[in-house]
């Protein structure tokens with residue numbers, strides 16, 4: 078930290094405290110530890126997409142994938158049983174940002190927006206007295222940020238952190254920026270408009286682009302990470318951007334930064350490449366899922382997992398680098414920093430990825446670390462917690478009113494005594510269900526205490542059964558190897574009743 082107290086520091090602080098309270102002698106004594114809960118600290122949410130708690134060494138995984146998270150856990154609240162709102166980006170991100178379940182916000186189809194009435198029900202809206210910034214690499218999450226844009230003071234376009242962006246064009250045509258910008262939108266975006274004004278410019282751009290991309294070749298021997306749409310990026314550039322920008326944000330700020338890694342395609346930088354591919358780690362060989370296996374063999378899944386784990390190691394290293402900057406610049410002292418994900422990823426039971434009707438732990442259990450301003454000792458929280466709780470909690474700890482649309486609870490250890498009760502945690506997959514109609518083809522998990530019920534409804538693979546359910550004790554059987562639905566019939570029936578009654582309740586508004 079800097080020793081002097083400059084004008085910029087004063088301005089930053091000035092943004093945090095009501096003006097009447099500001100007096101120079103007081104400023105010297107405001108340290109993070111002295112600021113009471115409820116004062117206007119910044120909130121910085123860092124999300125890494127498809128980041129499964131299952132594959133994280135901090136959570137007990139057998140490979141050392143997260144040395145930095147292990148190191149930083151000693152200064153964080155680490156949530157060991159945190160669940161995403163959905164199984165892929167759209168529902169997972171929407172639940173996080175609206176503090177509501179997919180059956181309420183209805184963003185459960187691929188690329189969907191939340192329903193109109195939820196467009197003003199985002200966390201950005203709730204932090205209306207803060208400077209709000211939002212960025213994502215992920216096009217599906219970007220659709221949501223665009224929908225919430227009226228409440229985001231600083232919406233950073235997705236393309237800003239892609240290697241193929243307008244900025245490069247401006248560099249090529251420097252000195253003639255106006256023409257360059259027009260040329261870019263008219264000539265280069267062939268795929269967007271379906272034609273090109275100028276084949277010449279187009280070829281020039283492609284050649285430049287190729288040379289530019291070639292310069293990354295040594296760093297990324299398996300190719301550059303991308304979002305499956307030619308949107309190439311390098312995570313370290315996105316992290317550098319935030320490291321530089323975070324100290325310039327007007328305070329107090331609420332910033333949401335959603336990075337694409339370790340999402341497929343798994344393309345780690347060279348330092349992390351092939352670290353795990355030939356180690357002696359043997360993933361547990363689980364039986365193929367009876368209804369939804371994609372038929373992937375154990376070897377195929379093990380290889381995919383090794384690449385995925387290398388990408389996680391890359392993510393961990395970049396988060397460590399970001400964290401160290403937050404610390405050295407003093408941001409950590411006056412900010413809540415959150416690390417989480419929108420959903421997990423699985424490489425087992427014949428299934429690879431996360432777009433599947435199943436909701437096994439690797440898909441729904443995600444990391445959550447909350448770093449309190451200035452926190453120096455770690456806490457472990459084992460209670461099951463949900464994505465809808467997270468932003469609800471950030472509002473609570475920064476002294477904001479929790480809006481009536483929030484379906485979340487306040488997370489421990491911040492839960493007021495009076496609110497301490499056991500809530501069920503839900504995750505929903507309904508990728509093919511009509512958003513206007515009740516859920517009739519869906520998977521829902523309900524976690525209550527140590528029990529996790531998985532309920533499948535209406536999939537054609539289930540044939541005449543029409544439904545399926547599994548019951549696991551995720552404490553004694555975290556790998557979900559023993560389905561208790563046949564041996565603990567009473568418990569299963571009770572939990573199933575509870576889930577079905579919940580489903581009837583949430584379906585009610587959508588019956589014709």
Ligand SMILES: [Zn+2]
Pocket residue numbers: 126127165166167169215419420
């Ligand atoms: Zn995602």
